[in-house]
Amino acid sequence: MKVYFIGAGPGAADLITLRGARLLGQVRMVLYAGSLVPTAMLEHCQPGAELIDTAALDLEQQQACYVRAQQEDIDVVRLHSGDPAIYGATAEQMRRLDALGIAYEVVPGVSSFTAAAAAVSAELTKPEVSQSVILTRVSGRASAVPESESIASLAAHRATMCIFLSGPHLAKIVRDLLLHYPPTTPVTLVYRASWPEQRIYQGTLEKVIDENRRGEWNLTTMMLVGAALDREQIAESSLYSKQFTHLFRVPKKLNAEAQAEDVTP
Numbered sequence: 001m002k003v004y005f006i007g008a009g010p011g012a013a014d015l016i017t018l019r020g021a022r023l024l025g026q027v028r029m030v031l032y033a034g035s036l037v038p039t040a041m042l043e044h045c046q047p048g049a050e051l052i053d054t055a056a057l058d059l060e061q062q063q064a065c066y067v068r069a070q071q072e073d074i075d076v077v078r079l080h081s082g083d084p085a086i087y088g089a090t091a092e093q094m095r096r097l098d099a100l101g102i103a104y105e106v107v108p109g110v111s112s113f114t115a116a117a118a119a120v121s122a123e124l125t126k127p128e129v130s131q132s133v134i135l136t137r138v139s140g141r142a143s144a145v146p147e148s149e150s151i152a153s154l155a156a157h158r159a160t161m162c163i164f165l166s167g168p169h170l171a172k173i174v175r176d177l178l179l180h181y182p183p184t185t186p187v188t189l190v191y192r193a194s195w196p197e198q199r200i201y202q203g204t205l206e207k208v209i210d211e212n213r214r215g216e217w218n219l220t221t222m223m224l225v226g227a228a229l230d231r232e233q234i235a236e237s238s239l240y241s242k243q244f245t246h247l248f249r250v251p252k253k254l255n256a257e258a259q260a261e262d263v264t265p
Contacts, residue, residue, distance in 0.1 A: 008081050010110055013043060015115070166221050
């Protein structure tokens with residue numbers, strides 16, 4: 001018996017990995033977060049599989065499902081939105097599985113921050129502009145963010161930031177970001193990236209509050225912010241430069257010179 005923690009991806013049913021979809025079609029019990037995982041994702045499950053929505057279950061009730069599956073000797077898929085490694089609340093489940101002697105495996109998924117970037121065709125890193133991406137969120141009732149990782153503290157790096165669950169906290173987030181980022185810094189908001197109801201806003205830190213109504217953006221909104229989002233920032237990597245050499249590519253000029261040396265008497 002084994003539990004598979006599978007990243008369901010950001011929402012679209014075809015953004016789950018091939019491995020994740022295959023496992024969904026093999027197991028007889030599937031636990032999924034109904035408030036975050038669309039029901040279309042369950043189309044990958046086999047007919048007759050027991051589908052358990054965990055939105056209303058506490059951790060002990062979920063553990064009881066694992067215990068029952070252990071007694072019946074059947075594999076289980078625990079389907080998490082995005083990628084299980086990011087805000088997945090998987091560590092506490094794994095501790096309980098360890099105590100029960102139940103084996104488990106993690107299958108990664110597409111995170112909502114990469115789906116949000118894809119929705120606006122954005123690259124989050126640009127040479128000499130930003131080579132770091134900070135994934136963070138604001139404190140909520142379920143889990144607090146350490147003070148040392150506050151938005152205001154992290155903004156000091158002026159790296160590209162991806163702020164999860166940002167919708168209801170836009171005003172405070174923007175105030176904290178403006179402590180370090182220039183007012184003209186690009187901002188993108190993506191609500192439910194890859195879902196049918198996806199919404200997008202693109203603007204700047206100085207305008208984002210005025211251009212959006214209070215309460216217009218819900219909890220499942222990703223905020224992307226940083227100079228790397230500016231399409232006017234033209235900075236190209238040397239990786240594909242004609243003069244850049246590496247193990248798999250030698251520039252034509254250098255290659256011709258090397259051939260000439262080979263035939264020189």
